[in-house]
Amino acid sequence: MKRSTGLLVASVLGLSATACGSGEPAEPTAGGAAKVSITVACQPAKSAPKERQAWDDDVAAFMKAHPNVTVKSTDQQPCFDPKTFGPKLAGGQMETVFVVPVTNYDDVIAQGQAMDITQLTSEIKNWNDLRQDVRDLVTKDGKAYGVPNVHYGVGLVYNRKLFTEAGLDPNTPPTTWAEVREAAKKIAALGPGYVGYGEYSGGNTGGWHFTQALYGRGGSILTEDNKKAAFNSPEGKAVLQTLHDMRWIDNSMGSKLLVDWESLMVAMGSGKTGMMLGAPDVVTDVVGKFKGNVADYGITGFPEAKASLSGGEAYMINPKATPEEAKAGMQWIDFRFNTVGKGRFDYARGKANGNPVGVPDNAVYGDSPTGQAIQADRVKNASLPVENYDPYVKASATIPPKAEPLHAQEIYAILDVAMSGVLSDKDADIDKLLADAETKVNAVLAAKG
Amino acid sequence: MISVGARATAGRRRPARRRKPIQTGQFRTIISPLQLNSPWGRRIYWSVLVTVVVTFTLAFVFPLYWMITGAMKTGEEIAQMPPTLFPAAPTLDAYAEAWSLFDLGTLLGNTAYYSLGGWVFCMLVDVSAAYALSKLRPMFGNVILGAMLATLMIPAMVVLIPLYVTVVDLGLLNNPWGLWFPAAANGFNIFLLKRFFDSIPRELIEAAQIDGAGPTRVLWSVILPISRPILGVVSIFTIVTSFKDFTWPLLVMTDSDKMTLSVGLSQTAGMVSQNAIMGGLVVASIPTIIVFFVFQRHIMAGLTAGSIKG
């Protein structure tokens, strides 16, 4: 009997020991040619088999070009999850190469969760063609912490088919908020279930879109020195007042609160929602993931915009990676994400796979030679009606980008309350909502020091 | 509880005539049989019975009906106002869609593996611990039992974060042991098992010992066969609890290949159309409902034993 009990204990302890061991980085193989093994995040999900195949092909091609590197992919969805980010890093589960959205740059860099890659930027051949203002977002104290991967400004995504049905001209989309209101009213009048204008109000997306609208009107979330809240202003009030009036006076926003990112995308994809604030990636997602009909969606410039909230993501390197791993990781980023005509910029393959090619969904390279080469390639292989996105491209050229506020996620959570307050309560006191949010944000800023 | 089931069956016999008195069985409750069988009593009784049966059916069965038929409607029909009571053209397309979009095969496989693996491990650990505490009575046994029961006082949400931090430290994320170890530390199971083992007469064990059986043999050939009822109850509750669990696997099993059914459904539900969500929910409900159909009596009997846990 002693043997069996002993066995059980041994196996229990043994298992926990192996489990502990698995968290540690792989040992370097003995021998001259340094073999490196890296893990990379963001492999497309199984539900997108063609894109997954394209990714796997790229991995194979990369490994062929770099015989000493072994690449393993992970496909966690979404590939950046703030909930598991810190723990994965602490538990040794973080990939060598991972993606971070622009909202989390500051926190990730400040908490030492990304490697300083200043010395490695030469691995990215087109590094200097990346937009300076976009590179600045991942730079702190002169050190670079990431490779910007996607960048875009906010516009107004609209459903051209609904515009036509509502007697509006899809080729002259609204350029002022007054026109947005009018258009929304007409679309909502198409019948029950039709929504003129969709807006978020929960899961931090409400605060995020409040910021988009506020920046557009020329407002700011924080003061210049990041010490105080600055959104309790005429601009902030105008944002909420417009939403309130559209929801409760015009009745053009539907009656359902949209509390997470997917909910508005589903509404947009269903073809019964007229307009929303969003970047071109909205079109890609609505078409690719939410069954929207490609030809229906257009995007135009942000109405009356004075500035536009920057959106996007960057690839960063695990701070626990060895120099060899970091270098191999950077080579992967260069190969897959920053080479004209290769990897994600292989538009010919994208078109053959039925991807929505042609959306101007990325401005990391701006107007640089690389950017122009990518754009030419994209237009050549376009599978979408590129002219539907022209108004956006023209308008964004003149709107200055503006970065996310510090501690974006916490502030967005607070602003969610104001957004859902206006959209869920006819008698909402806008001044009070803003004043409350201001107090809370000031308290958070004070506590953060 | 089991005898109650028998009574209920007896009571279910329909009165052949309306005049026949309402069977009260051998037990009486607040209302006396006399009152119950008075003309007014009968009228009230029957109307209350009908109301209760109809209300319960609407409250507890109709939502499930709505879920099952919702998944048989097309995307347009499910969003239609007013809704249709029966699907116009029932189809299983949404089930197929749900199966592939949610990757239900993988999720079901994972969940079954975690539940059954967790069950085996949990039973090994808890049965041997309860046996040691009940029959081998080591020094400090009562202290250990007390410390084990004390964990029941700590609210689950409160230990969630330190437990998570511990599991992170041990590198058990995305590892089934991250679910199994904490599940085996179940003071309530040990308490139930120990209480049952305590009631097994000493003579049985002593007889076996005289025949030369060691402690393991005693456990295997004497204790376990007698303890089938309690083992059954503990097993069912362990499996069902781990199948239903949401918050802990949400934190521990984050890889899309390793997620449990509940977590997978919650992560993907936003991306999927309403009828396919319903399809996914139906599939997720089937295993536990089957368990309930098969083990109904055990579960209901165990519930009163489990009442202390709530």
Place this chain on the structure above:
Amino acid sequence: MAVLRRNLTAYGFLCAALFCFAVFAWYPMIREFILSFQETNLIDPPTWVGLDNFEYAVGYPGFTEAWIATLQFTFLALVCGFVVPFVVALVLNELRHARAYLRFVVYLPVMLPPIVAVLLFRWFFDPGPGLFNQILGFVNLPALAWLDSPATALISLVIVSTWMNMGSATLIYLAALQNIPPELYEAAELDGAGVFKRIRHVTIPQTRLILLLMLMLQIVATMQVFIEPYMLTGGGPAGSTVTVAYMMFQFAFTNQNYGVAGALGMMLMIVLLVFAAFQLRLTREDKA
């Protein structure tokens, strides 16, 4: 020697459980305590910060609201989840037909994974084609906003919670009711007590212990409410459904602020332990 041998054997059987408890139950309890006095993001070595985490949590915007929302939820959940099952059990106990069916049906939702109930009700609560507003429309009542209005969001969560949990309470009460000796009712009847007096003077005193126990257990369970706000409202609208447990989760996993989450957890635990101590006293008095 025999004693030593017996102890060795016993601890041999115990050691697996001791390992599980030590690492995954006892240590986390201590860790919780330590965590609440530390600042840690799980990557850098933790630093001791004294009572800072508690101060931060108490001063954090929405702290008071979260406690109020939690207490409101607990109160509403008790009205629905404690009173309703008892009344239902009382009625069920009087019925002589369809008992097996009714018991089966009331327990059915308890067997479903909570995520199923929650996602199902999310659809029912939909202000447009959702089942509830369609039923209200059918009987000519005005539609409600359910989850989408600060006025009704919390009660909507209570409805889901009650639906999926009331089965076990009902069956436990039913079992308790069946243990009441019939002579007591007969005696009460002879004394001329009517139905309500019988309930007051026989049924309730006889089930007092289990009622108290269940009351406390439900308080402890409902004060930890998490899945419902997490899945259904995300704490909204206008922060009306941010519960303490939800706030704790947000601190830990959205803000990576494990120390403050630990401090909130400590506060929640203290409140719950006070309830538990209160319960112990009541049950002791009862036995005496």
